[in-house]
Amino acid sequence: MIRSISIFLLQVFILFPLWAQSEKESAIPEPAELQEKGGKPSIADPGKVYEYKEVQTPPVYPGGVQEMDKFLKEAVSCPSEVWQENVNGYVVVRVIIHEDGALSDAEIVREFREACREEALRAVEKLAESANWDPGLYMGQPVKVYYQIRIPFYCAHY
Numbered sequence: 374m375i376r377s378i379s380i381f382l383l384q385v386f387i388l389f390p391l392w393a394q395s396e397k398e399s400a401i402p403e404p405a406e407l408q409e410k411g412g413k414p415s416i417a418d419p420g421k422v423y424e425y426k427e428v429q430t431p432p433v434y435p436g437g438v439q440e441m442d443k444f445l446k447e448a449v450s451c452p453s454e455v456w457q458e459n460v461n462g463y464v465v466v467r468v469i470i471h472e473d474g475a476l477s478d479a480e481i482v483r484e485f486r487e488a489c490r491e492e493a494l495r496a497v498e499k500l501a502e503s504a505n506w507d508p509g510l511y512m513g514q515p516v517k518v519y520y521q522i523r524i525p526f527y528c529a530h531y
Contacts (some may be wrong), residue, residue, distance in 0.1 A: 422469055422517040423509065430510035432470040432518050434500075441522075444503060448496045451528035452488035461529045462486065464493035466522045472515040474505030485526055493524045 425431055434441040455462075462485035469478045479497045481490055500522070509518035 428509040432509040433507045454488045455528045464524045476501035
């Protein structure tokens with residue numbers, strides 16, 4: 374009796390972890406959109422716009438985020454109505470960064486003040502004209518990526 378219980382426990386402790394591991398490996402499916410006939414990964418839809426978190430290498434402004442912030446600080450001027458309110462804030466603009474690094478389709482996703490909308494869109498337009506970005510990469514290939522740009526408005530005069 375003790376021997377059969379020992380054998381049973383031995384089987385459970387040895388075979389169950391092996392079975393669970395094989396189940397775990399087979400439970401991770403290969404994404405269908407990444408499979409070609411040869412089994413090599415590729416981009417299924419080159420026209421797709423990827424979210425920022427989906428790409429392996431995100432798009433980058435030349436010189437990085439610090440250079441972009443410096444450019445925006447110089448490019449943005451505070452509207453007079455907001456200046457009179459004596460407040461600081463920011464507007465978030467969502468854009469698409471294309472395979473060639475060009476920006477398009479700017480839209481406001483977070484508004485600070487109504488008066489800042491046009492100024493934020495004007496600043497993004499100037500940013501787009503200033504330089505092409507390094508595009509986002511998915512599976513080593515440049516793709517379109519949604520990107521959010523935070524535009525600061527320093528309007529407080531303490």
